[in-house]
Amino acid sequence: MRARTLRLGRKRVASAPPRVGPTGSKEVRVVKKNIPLHAPLFIAYPILFLYAKNVGEARFSDAAQCFVFLMTLSALLYFPLRRLLRNGARAGVLVTYGVMMFFAYGSLFDLASTYSAGGVELGKNRIVFPIWTFLVVVGMVGLWKVHWDWRRASGFLTVAGLTLVSVQMIQIGMGCLKLTHDEGRKWSAVSAAAVDGRFQWQGNGPKPDIYYIILDSYARGDALKRYYRYSDEGFLKHLRQKGFYVATESRANYLQTYPSLACSLNMDYLGVFAKAVGAKSVNMRLLGRMIKDSKVGRLLKAAGYKYVFFPSGYQATDRNSNADITFSQGAINLGEFERALIKVSALRAFDFAAPVHRKRVRYTFDSLERIPDIREPTFTFAHIVCPHSPYVFDSSGATPDQPFLMRGKARKNYVRLYVGQLDYISKRTQQVIDTILARSDVPPIIIIQADHGPEFKDDLPAPADIEPPLRQATEVMYKADIRTGILNAYYFQGSRPNALYDSISPVNSFRMLFNERFGMKFERLPDCSYVTCSTPTEHVYSFTRIFPRHLKGDVRFSPSGASRLSAGTNLPALDEE
Numbered sequence: 001m002r003a004r005t006l007r008l009g010r011k012r013v014a015s016a017p018p019r020v021g022p023t024g025s026k027e028v029r030v031v032k033k034n035i036p037l038h039a040p041l042f043i044a045y046p047i048l049f050l051y052a053k054n055v056g057e058a059r060f061s062d063a064a065q066c067f068v069f070l071m072t073l074s075a076l077l078y079f080p081l082r083r084l085l086r087n088g089a090r091a092g093v094l095v096t097y098g099v100m101m102f103f104a105y106g107s108l109f110d111l112a113s114t115y116s117a118g119g120v121e122l123g124k125n126r127i128v129f130p131i132w133t134f135l136v137v138v139g140m141v142g143l144w145k146v147h148w149d150w151r152r153a154s155g156f157l158t159v160a161g162l163t164l165v166s167v168q169m170i171q172i173g174m175g176c177l178k179l180t181h182d183e184g185r186k187w188s189a190v191s192a193a194a195v196d197g198r199f200q201w202q203g204n205g206p207k208p209d210i211y212y213i214i215l216d217s218y219a220r221g222d223a224l225k226r227y228y229r230y231s232d233e234g235f236l237k238h239l240r241q242k243g244f245y246v247a248t249e250s251r252a253n254y255l256q257t258y259p260s261l262a263c264s265l266n267m268d269y270l271g272v273f274a275k276a277v278g279a280k281s282v283n284m285r286l287l288g289r290m291i292k293d294s295k296v297g298r299l300l301k302a303a304g305y306k307y308v309f310f311p312s313g314y315q316a317t318d319r320n321s322n323a324d325i326t327f328s329q330g331a332i333n334l335g336e337f338e339r340a341l342i343k344v345s346a347l348r349a350f351d352f353a354a355p356v357h358r359k360r361v362r363y364t365f366d367s368l369e370r371i372p373d374i375r376e377p378t379f380t381f382a383h384i385v386c387p388h389s390p391y392v393f394d395s396s397g398a399t400p401d402q403p404f405l406m407r408g409k410a411r412k413n414y415v416r417l418y419v420g421q422l423d424y425i426s427k428r429t430q431q432v433i434d435t436i437l438a439r440s441d442v443p444p445i446i447i448i449q450a451d452h453g454p455e456f457k458d459d460l461p462a463p464a465d466i467e468p469p470l471r472q473a474t475e476v477m478y479k480a481d482i483r484t485g486i487l488n489a490y491y492f493q494g495s496r497p498n499a500l501y502d503s504i505s506p507v508n509s510f511r512m513l514f515n516e517r518f519g520m521k522f523e524r525l526p527d528c529s530y531v532t533c534s535t536p537t538e539h540v541y542s543f544t545r546i547f548p549r550h551l552k553g554d555v556r557f558s559p560s561g562a563s564r565l566s567a568g569t570n571l572p573a574l575d576e577e
Contacts, residue, residue, distance in 0.1 A: 036092030036154045039078065041161025042099045043070045048168035050340055055175035057284040057315055062337035074099060089150035094143055096157055101136045106344030108132055129349045199299050202519035207304065207377040208493055209444040210513075211436070212296075213368070214381075215425060216257065217388035218450035220250065220485035227482055230419045235426035236489075242433060243494040244446075249503040250488035251529045251547055252452040258287040258316055258540075259532075260451040261383070264506035265294035267522065269530070274541035281541050288316040296510050297322055300379040303518070308371060310364045310382040313357065317383040325374070329363040354399070358392045361385070368432045372439040387422035389455065395423040418454055433491075443493035445513065449506055450486035480546050484529045492516070503527050 044067055051063045074095055081091035108131070113123025122128070201207045224230045236246050254260040259270055277286060301307055301322075309323035315336050320326070334342070334356045342348055364384055371380050386393070394400045400417055429448065436444060490500060490509075497516045504512065504527065511522035529547035532540060 035078075036089060036096075036158065038154060038157035038161045039074050039092055039095045039099060040071060041158065041165050042096050043067060043074060045161065045164045045168065046103045046344065047341065048165060048172065050337065050344075052168050052171040052175060054337070054340075055172055057288070058337045059315075062335055066338060066341055070099075087150060089154040090143075093150060093153055093157065094140060096161075097139055097143060098136065101132070101139065102346045103344060105132050105346040106348060109348060125349045125351075129346075132346065132349075199303055199514070199518055199520065201303060201517065203493075203517045206442050208442045209371060209374075209377060209436075209440060210300065210305065210379045211368075211371070211444060211446040211448075212379070212381050213429075213446070213448045214261070214383040214451050215387070215429065215448065215487060216383065216385045216451055217454045218422065218425070218487040219453050219482070220487060221246075221248065223453060223482055223485035224419075224422075228415055228419055230422070232422070232426055235430065238430050239433070239448075239489050239491075242437060242491065244448075244489045244491045245496050245500050247488040247490070247500070247502050247504045250449075250486055251484040251503070251505055251527065252450070252486045253505050253507045253527075253529060254543070255452050255483045255529070255531050256540075257314070257383075257451050258284055258291070259530075259543075260506065261316065262287045262290040262294075264449070264451075264509060265296045265381075266290055267295060267507060267509075267511050269507060269525070269528070270541070270543065274543060277541050279542040284316075284540060287540075291316045292320045293322055297379070297381075299514070299518075304377060305379040306374065306376045308374070308378045308380040310367065310380075310384075311360075312383040312385055313360055314383070314385060317381075320381075323381075325378075327364070327367040329360060354390065354392050357385070357390060358399070361392075365428050365432055369435040369439070372436060372441070372444075383451075384425075386425045387418060387454070389418075391417040391421050393424040394420040397424050397428075414455075437491075444491070445493060445517070446489075446491040447509055447513070448487065448489045449509070450488070451506075453483040453485050455483075480529075480531070484547060499524075505529075 047063050047066050047070075051058050051060065077098065078091055078095045081094055082088050085091050105128070109123060109125075109128045112128050112131075113121065115122045219228070221232055221236055224232055239246055252260055253263045253269065262273075263270060273286075273290070277283060297307055301324075306324045307320075307322060308325045308327070309320045310327050311318045313335055318335055334353055339353050342353055361384060364382055368380070368382060371378055391400055400420060433446065436446070486506075488504065488506070488509075492513075497512065499512045499516060507525050508527065511524065514520040515522055527548075528545050530543040531546050532542060
């Protein structure tokens with residue numbers, strides 16, 4: 001059979017004759033268009049790396065959603081490039097370079113934050129983003145023009161991507177095995193006890209709505225005056241006028257959100273729990289389960305209450321399958337994992353997280369005013385991540401003129417940002433209280449608390465009554481005092497129970513409520529504060545008592561100001577979430 005000839009300009013190219021099959025039919029040669037695997041691998045690597053570092057707290061579903069989202073974006077870039085270049089391997093290398101640069105933005109931003117030029121800090125998106133864009137364009141143009149063996153380059157990237165992903169998968173596997181080892185037995189040993197059949201409303205008249213509102217990091221009034229030069233007396237006066245009792249000497253039982261809420265919602269300290277789990281455990285999921293499947297929630301649901309829940313955007317209080325009613329704004333919901341990924345990627349330049357956080361906080365306050373419209377008695381739990389950072393409100397509720405995430409010189413404005421956001425939150429809380437009290441047919445029960453005090457920053461001014469030279473010598477005491485002093489206010493249908501006292505702490509809040517209104521006889525526990533003697537992600541159950549100081553095992557201060565902890569432990573990490 002003669003070969004056919006194709007005419008291309010002046011050249012003649014002989015095409016291969018079609019093959020004839022055994023039956024005489026012509027075979028068609030199919031050229032496979034392989035899709036390179038290295039782009040998905042380099043997308044998966046930073047996501048898996050972040051998940052591996054937070055395997056005891058993060059959900060794998062969050063990581064999977066991020067992967068699907070970024071894979072969709074890369075596909076929208078890859079297929080047009082492949083059609084334009086007519087070379088799948090070359091297009092794949094370009095996309096992988098884009099992925100690498102996408103996740104390099106956070107590192108470039110952090111590097112720029114360490115430098116300044118002419119008194120101007122370089123760690124700003126308006127400076128970093130043009131530099132990053134220039135590097136992306138130069139790299140893309142260079143790869144576009146260079147002549148390589150693109151298949152070999154694609155193979156090298158695939159091997160590198162497989163190696164990186166495999167390492168992270170091994171770490172995740174080992175972490176999951178460590179976390180799930182005997183977890184069922186440990187959880188059953190410390191889970192909420194069976195509901196007592198005697199637990200029923202014992203007060204006069206119908207059951208009231210019960211509100212448990214957490215204003216994250218809201219400092220106690222005297223701590224605000226002492227360390228922040230700010231007075232919230234107007235807010236506290238408003239509470240008292242409405243019938244609230246304000247515990248002026250209250251301290252947090254634990255200095256991070258997870259153990260603090262696990263303690264208050266289960267009305268007990270975590271000593272037995274920590275012993276069962278192990279002091280060296282990093283399993284934060286068990287604390288999350290204690291918050292979601294709490295003794296308080298079980299008791300009130302058994303007594304006929306509807307459990308109303310507000311997602312916070314933070315892992316332990318973002319979802320609750322035990323809730324009967326969940327108020328969700330139905331918009332983009334950026335959780336902790338998504339926000340952490342944004343922080344290291346080029347999405348950081350577009351400030352997605354700040355508007356979402358602002359909208360969530362406002363939605364929670366607005367929706368709290370609708371709770372009295374629910375006909376059944378309700379137990380409402382709302383963890384509002386304010387005035388805790390990020391700082392997205394000034395005192396008027398507008399967006400502050402500082403970055404969403406404070407770095408470098410922006411930290412010098414910490415006091416102003418914190419106080420501005422606290423001022424707005426206190427005003428908004430007053431409005432919610434007035435609305436709830438006005439619209440409730442049955443006077444409600446309201447508990448407003450902070451889970452812990454605010455963060456400790458090096459630029460906090462020294463207290464007015466302590467000489468500046470002594471500041472460094474008493475730094476640990478400062479940290480403990482700032483971090484433990486919390487807002488704690490109670491409204492008991494307009495009356496003050498005799499069981500309330502100035503130093504009551506969250507561990508006794510529901511014990512006192514259930515004794516006064518549900519006829520229970522819970523013992524009053526000592527009001528203590530415990531600190532994690534490591535970072536919050538390492539040995540999270542290694543607790544040391546720091547208040548009251550007269551008890552054995554607390555922090556003690558030598559005349560020179562140096563501090564030590566019993567049993568030779570390290571200094572506490574009081575400024576961590």
